[in-house]
Amino acid sequence: MVATAGGNSVKIWDLIGGGKMVYSMESHNKTVTSICVGKLGKESGEEALQYRIFSVALDGYMKVFDYAKMKVTHSMRFPAPLMSIGSSLDCMTRAIGSSNGIIFAGRRKAKEDVGESKVGNFWALGSVEDPQRRGLRPTYFRYFHRSQGEKPNEGDHLIMRQKKVKLAEHDKLLKKFRHKEALVSVLGGKNAENVVAVMEELVARRKLLKCVVNLDEEELGLLLGFLHKHSTMPRHSALLTGLTRKVLEMRAEDIRASDALKGHIRNLKRSVQEEIRIQHSLQEIQGVISPLLRIAGRR
Known part of the structure; x- marks a missing residue:
């Protein structure tokens, strides 16, 4: 199997089967800049050894692709376009380079810290269904609606909004x-x-x-x-x-x-x-x- 990146897609090729394309992953919105292969588990132990393809793109997302099941299992967003990704030999540490010169490094959590979730917390990644929540900024719609559902405490002073003047x-x-x-x-x-x-x-x-x-x-x-x-x-x-x-x-x-x-x-x-x-x-x-x-x- 060979993985290649082109445009906003990552494609899996079967060289033994005549070089035909097996699958095309198009989960990125912008150009994919780098891919690498990582593994989960150990060759001997309770966990079966599993391989994943990690891809980063200019949309700021890192995707984890399980090419055994042919689906994206995890996703993580960063605050800048991503240019490269690499992992250590034991796949316990990964580093991601961004366009603004910042390197985001992370280490895989130990087994006792992982708890029940073994794959979902690999490198502290959020799942696709529950992505990491962005910080609020004045350019976001949620910024102007924050805390509006909170109830006042007993010692809080309420400032009532003035009623709109009705014109004749x-x-x-x-x-x-x-x-x-x-x-x-x-x-x-x-x-x-x-x-x-x-x-x-x-x-x-x-x-x-x-x-x-x-x-x-x-x-x-x-x-x-x-x-x-x-x-x-x-x-x-x-x-x-x-x-x-x-x-x-x-x-x-x-x-x-x-x-x-x-x-x-x-x-x-x-x-x-x-x-x-x-x-x-x-x-x-x-x-x-x-x-x-x-x-x-x-x-």
Whole structure:
């Protein structure tokens, strides 16, 4: 029997049988760089003498191949591509050379240390079904999920994760640049502060007047109803008074064609007239009080 390595496979040839290939082992993912033969057991004793083929490759794996059973029995991974492998005459020690200049040397465990497993712990190799576990690195997915299933001890201090802030419907629409839908959505609510905040955001984006132009009759009725209730409020009047004037100028024809919109305009007109009357009354009161305050200040 002759073993050869080529590419990512190790092939067994029968020279006596005419040089035909008996088996091809293709368990490596990259090029096989070196192979050697080792033996298990002793020629005289309880253990029968068994031979294995050891192969190393650029994928960082060392494979142990039993060519009597034609299968890979053991596998071990190293942290660097492997270039060569060799063993001592008694097959108790092996050395593996890697591409970064490091030599990995190992010695076969004594019989009393092996215990019940005789072949599986040869040179402290892991089996194919249970390979050696890699160390965690920040590039591994398991690195970010480590210890998440652990339960806290009695003296541990728990730091709770902050709950994610849920955005309102109009905020979601603003993030998607759906300006008209955001304005209509907030007008349907009952919070005047949110409506004014959305209008100020649309003013900053220079989209408020364009939204007003694109409103249909029902949506325009919502806007006029809001202006009727809040345009005379001192904290919002600076923005809403100017907006009311623009709405009347831009949608005058639509307002004349709808009785419902005319009703909103009549209500808006009454509230503005009432506010003007109140302001005149306050100015008259101020005119009476101001001279009295001056006279009181001189004394």
